[in-house]
Amino acid sequence: DAKTTQPPSMDCAEGRAANLPCNHSTISGNEYVYWYRQIHSQGPQYIIHGLKNNETNEMASLIITEDRKSSTLILPHATLRDTAVYYCIVGSGGSNYKLTFGKGTLLTVNP
């Protein structure tokens, strides 16, 4: 079973920041938070991951609460091409780690 909870859908205006929440209250101390997204009829794409510190890359920022029970993925300036299903996944990383996909959040970026 997926160990995360995400809203089923969100809308965002083009050019605005998209903030996607994720609850993972049962996360273990050695588990990472991963974010992937899937554009319709394509394979998933890695976005970012983190353990406990906030992370930022060219795609997004990941904010993890101090108790690690929730996190937020931030797309700073959403574009129409960011419309996708976003998956928040908890896992231990390393070789043979499995990604258990939940239902994710369908983010629709509107013009």
Add this chain to the structure above:
Amino acid sequence: GAVVSQHPSRVICKSGTSVKIECRSLDFQATTMFWYRQFPKKSLMLMATSNEGSKATYEQGVEKDKFLINHASLTLSTLTVTSAHPEDSSFYICSAYHRTSGDEQFFGPGTRLTVL
């Protein structure tokens, strides 16, 4: 990021035939490859984990004799759907991982299988 390809991108076959799907890591050596299945409007479900040179590990409920996985090299894994039936129609996606790639799995573009 690294590139993973799948072939074919879509295939239509008759019930009872077998279909082979290839997954290749084009610019890195994948010590582990994963096979997922995705039904319409559903999330991805892991089918099996494949390590180069060893037998695949299948998830509960996935028939190993029906979904044959071969990971003969560090750049190629194949999934063969044997005696396909209409209920096997789905979107099959592979991902590849190498321990030096950090914790990122690189996904292929997927293969759409339709069994008539």
